Amino acid sequence: MKFVTKLPLALALIVGSVTGPVFADDDHHSDNKDGHHAGKKHGHHAGKLDKKLQAKAIISGPDITGEAHLYQKYEGLVNVKMTLQGKPGSKLTPGRHAVHFHETGACEPTFGAAKGHYDGNIDPSVNPEANVSPGLGNHPYHLGDLPNLVVDKNGKGTMHATTSRVTLSPGLTSLFDADGTAFIIHGLEDQFLPDPPTKDAPGGPRIACGVIIKK
Numbered sequence: 659m660k661f662v663t664k665l666p667l668a669l670a671l672i673v674g675s676v677t678g679p680v681f682a683d684d685d686h687h688s689d690n691k692d693g694h695h696a697g698k699k700h701g702h703h704a705g706k707l708d709k710k711l712q713a714k715a716i717i718s719g720p721d722i723t724g725e726a727h728l729y730q731k732y733e734g735l736v737n738v739k740m741t742l743q744g745k746p747g748s749k750l751t752p753g754r755h756a757v758h759f760h761e762t763g764a765c766e767p768t769f770g771a772a773k774g775h776y777d778g779n780i781d782p783s784v785n786p787e788a789n790v791s792p793g794l795g796n797h798p799y800h801l802g803d804l805p806n807l808v809v810d811k812n813g814k815g816t817m818h819a820t821t822s823r824v825t826l827s828p829g830l831t832s833l834f835d836a837d838g839t840a841f842i843i844h845g846l847e848d849q850f851l852p853d854p855p856t857k858d859a860p861g862g863p864r865i866a867c868g869v870i871i872k873k
């Protein structure tokens with residue numbers, strides 16, 4: 659996959675824990691070794707955006723509701739925080755469920771409208787590095803891959819992560835490309851196995867969806 663291998667950052671998906679984001683706001687940038695606060699006045703915040711970009715998604719599926727909040731404070735790092743609730747009997751069963759960014763910002767008439775896993779701007783007129791044929795897999799290196807959502811015994815699911823594979827700002831890996839982007843939540847966990855994908859390895863059936871919009 660030419661496009662992906664030429665983007666080293668694309669391989670650096672940073673996996674969040676279920677209890678919180680990988681980076682608490684600012685704490686990976688707060689102090690340097692001599693205890694001197696490395697604040698803005700020293701120009702230490704290379705890549706910090708003038709204005710934090712924010713987005714959200716209202717997520718729903720049969721007997722499943724929830725939302726996701728995204729922000730980008732630094733160039734190339736997007737924080738994602740998702741919370742879902744499934745009613746008893748819903749397909750949001752306790753355990754792990756695959757969550758991905760999917761290609762198109764649409765959930766209707768069926769979740770299939772969101773199309774496949776998001777993998778950057780694949781329009782060759784815009785991105786000459788793109789080399790993605792329809793139906794060609796890129797598991798487990800899609801830009802839209804995210805850590806699994808973890809659902810507890812009460813049907814509450816959470817997923818916090820920071821990904822360097824996509825941006826909210828404009829660019830070749832922006833979630834806000836011409837046709838937008840949606841979250842898809844799957845019935846099974848993503849096993850992050852390489853191609854060719856077996857039927858359920860990337861998460862199986864789609865059980866909830868949410869279009870990502872700017873905040």
Ligand SMILES: [Cu+2]
Pocket residue numbers: 756757758759760775842843844861
């Ligand atoms: Cu998916």
